[in-house]
Amino acid sequence: MKERDWKKFKVIKQRAIEQFCTQALDEFGEIISNSDEHVHNRYLRLYKLVRERDKEMSLVFDDHSRSKAPMQLTAIRARGLADESLLAELSDEFREQTDPKPFGWT
Template structure:
């Protein structure tokens, strides 16, 4: 991985974590504020949702290393966490390597 891609990846990862957390918090808020659902059911749903988002976050973002960067960026792109404005400045090689479409992720 080129040094310039690594530096840019660190910024992308930070922004993607912010987006992921914001999206998760919005989902949590929807569950919490759904007064049509019984409070116990909302609690159970929220618990499951938090666990699932925590697992997803770990899969996408844990272990900050160059060896994991391509896999992580592929997952971020597949989940819509790294848009074109964030990807600007990455090498064509790294963009091709992290394109989720060939894996059927997008």
């Protein structure tokens, strides 16, 4: 992996983490604020969703290394979490290598 791609990947990943967490918090807030549903049901739904998002976050973002960067960026892109302007700054080779479409991930 080219050094330039590694540096851009680190920024893309950090922004993707922020976006992922923001989306998750929005989902949590919807469950919490739904006063039409019984409080215990909301708690159970929230607990389940937090666990699901935690697993997803772990799969996509854990183990920060150059060797895992291509798979992580593919997963980030498949979830629509990549900043398109930063993706455009990656080398053509790395961008093509991390395109989720050939894997049917989009």
